[in-house]
Every structure is written in C-alpha cells, then in structure tokens.
Amino acid sequence: MTSTASLWYFESVNLYNVLCPHKTKELDKKHEFRQFKKDQFIYFPNDEADHIYMVAEGRVKIGHYLDDGKEVVSSILTKGEIFGELALAGEDKRRDFAQVMDNNTSICPLNIEALKALMKDDKELSFRLLKLVGLRLMRLERKLELLVFKDARTRIVEFLKDSASWKGKKVGYETMIPTKLTHKDIAALTGTSRQTVTTILNELKEQNLIYFDRRKILIRDLANLQ
Amino acid sequence: MTSTASLWYFESVNLYNVLCPHKTKELDKKHEFRQFKKDQFIYFPNDEADHIYMVAEGRVKIGHYLDDGKEVVSSILTKGEIFGELALAGEDKRRDFAQVMDNNTSICPLNIEALKALMKDDKELSFRLLKLVGLRLMRLERKLELLVFKDARTRIVEFLKDSASWKGKKVGYETMIPTKLTHKDIAALTGTSRQTVTTILNELKEQNLIYFDRRKILIRDLANLQ
C-alpha cells in the first residue's frame, strides 16, 4: 500500500518561482492588483483567454457547469497560487470559470502576450512554463485515479491528507488544517455528496482519527490516517 | 444539451506536426524505429523518463496498476500518436507503463535532451510543445468530468461518439468503427465493468442505434446517438 504523497486538491506553483527572479522586477511594473468581492467572477466560460492570474489574497474557485446546471469544482486556490495557465497552452476561450470566494480578494493578472514576449528572450522560462503545465497534468491524473477508482471514504481521506500536508500546521502528532471549506465544498472537490461528507467526517471523528469544527480540521495522526 | 466534440479516449497529436517541418529532416537521421511484439512493455513505472515516443505502426496501451493490482488504462494509441511526453514537462521517472498491444508494432523514440537542444534554437518549438501538453491537459479534464459525473451509459456512448469521430469511416448516415477492442478494454477506458459494457452495447443494438460484432462497431446515426 504505497501511496505517493502528491497534491491535487490544492495547487502549489508560485508564479514568482516560475518567472526568473531577475525578470520579476521588470514585470513588477506591470503588477497591478485587481480587487474583488465575494462571489464576483474573474472570468466566465467563453471569455477571451488572454491572461494568467496569481492569487495575492483570498480564495478563488475554479470550476464549470454541467449541462444540467450542476457545478463542478476543479480546485480552490489560495495565496500564491496561479490559475488560467491554459491560456499559455493555446486555449483561446475559457472553458471554466474563476469565481472569488472571499471579500478583499486580490488578484494579479499577467498578460499572455507579455509572457510570450519574455519567453522569446528567456529560454529557461519556456521550460518552467512547460513544467508548470506538466505538473498540473500529473496532478490531474492522480485526481482522476482517486475520483474514479476509489470509494467515497478514500476520496475524502485522501483529500484530508492532501490538505494536511499542503495547508496543515504540525503540532506534535497532530496536524491542524485551518479551513473555511464547507462540507458542500469538500463534496464538490471530492466528487461525493454533501451528506456523504458529513457522515464520513463524523465517522472519522467517532473513531477519534480527526476532530473538526467549522473553522478547522484536526488530524490526530497523519501517518495513521487511512 | 450542447456537447463539445472533443476527443479524449484517443490522442490526436502527430509528432511531425509538433516538430518544425524543416527540423524534421534533421531529426530523421535519428529516427530509428524500434520493433515490438504483442504484450511487450516499452517502459514500466519508475523507468527513467528520457524519451518521448511516436507510434509508427500498431497499438500501444498506456496505463498503470492500482495498489490492489487492478489495471487502469489511460488511453490506447494508434499510428501517428505520441506518448511519454510528460518526460518533457519534468517527469523524471515514469508513473505509468506503455505496453504494446499488437505484433509488428513499430515505435519511434525521440530523446528528450535532443529535443531540448532543439528548443534552444527554435522558439516556436517551445510553444508547440507547450500546446501539446496543454491539449493533453484539456482532454484529461473532459475525461475526468465524464468519468466522475456521468453514468455508465453516457460514458460508453461518449466513448462510441469519440471513437466514431476519431477512427470512424462515414458511409451515408452510418459510421463504421473498425476496432479490435474487447468489452474488457472498453470497460477499462470508460471506468465501468466488463458486464456493464456488454449489457449497454446490447441495449443500444436492441434500440437499433448501433450494430457491432467482434471486428467493428457501426453507428446508425452519429448525430442522434445519445
């Protein structure tokens, strides 16, 4: 039972790590942060895909709607994470939406053309961007496997483990995950129903494997959670 | 009920379209085709990821094994299609396997380092490779959505439609898909069980929407299949 510890619910590539340090200064001039309020959309499906974005503050939900109106959430991004990077890879119109989840969310947009211009000067940048998209692809493959071939409990447990190693703070054996995600959010991320998330989380609490309230999830022993 | 006609079960990017036409000649010197027999592996998980490959003849199955030994098939590739391109995007060890499905399968390997060297000279090549990986990402997103949010019948029908538009030959209203895929193969590709595939295909045959035998699948009216 070897499980590779890779993350997929949360994204982890910082835009500044992708862009050359010495180029960053140059780009900083263009860094105009846009402010959003809760529930505002950054882009809709079919919008022109001409920017990639980094979250400077707050949370952003990426997803799209099925034919029947049901919302599918691909990921929920927080500070330092980037999105919309498919615009780099030839996507002309958005296929998904990006919606702000908190008030006072601050987003840094970066023009694709500007980035492409940088790529011409900077060969290394091309590799980094290729890696960025490749990393996203690998994560998606893991997500696919979990969502399709594992049962609801495993999906939720894996979600907790991913959250823990990515957002958690370790205190002794315990890992504290501060989160404002509702059970509905977790359901959307794990491809389960709201009720199932509630039930399974309470089962885990019952077994004393985790504790949670509306602000945090506490994992008793990350290594033994499964 | 608008369904975007994008393909995901089968891959569609020809390596020669990615590589500059004038570079192709240069690369041709290095084009040494490797021959494989049925069931041989091209690479295993944890192998060094130092090549990308193109199928020149025959079929190749890409997949991996779950902890419980179950085989997951990501895709089945035929002539002209490429695989292993995650090596370009920073994958150092293979996470999946590539297995040959037919005798007399011919594969053209291309060294990653050679390709990276080409990228330095050729800025456009970087964009093309970025697009290549981006396209794969978009397809995978569609696949994820279908597998997670649609029922077995829809998944199988979508599979048929994809196969038809990608591999099918149109004859009047009818579309003929020559295929050697077994119901087990289709089950693995659609994330269903072998029995379910058999049953649903027979239901579709019953409703006169398709006909099939062990060599082909015939779709009566592609536009009306759903």
Added chain:
DNA sequence: GCGGCAATGTCTTGAACCTGACAAAAAGGT
C-alpha cells in the same frame, strides 16, 4: 476440422451512495 481458450451474454445479489426531506445548530447582518 478440432480442441482450447478468450470473449461475450445473462442472471442474481448486494453494497455504495445519491436524493430528498426535515430538524437543529451556527453564523451573519442590522
């Protein structure tokens, strides 16, 4: 043409989990 093996067809059973319904609790605004 024959034997063996893989693929297909068809049932039955049961588990997983979605859905809808409703109550209780918490959060948030004014």
Added chain:
DNA sequence: ACCTTTTTGTCAGGTTCAAGACATTGCCGC
C-alpha cells in the same frame, strides 16, 4: 439581541452498478 440564511446532522427510500457465477459463442493455432 433578533431574525434570516447557511451549514450541519440524520434518516428512509431508491437507483445504479460492480462482482460473481455460469453458459454460450467465436476465434486461433495446429
């Protein structure tokens, strides 16, 4: 502090499909 809305908890009912078992059919090598 009060009212409204959101979130959480719990249950019953029903659907979907995977899995196992077994018969039948078709393919392939000899």
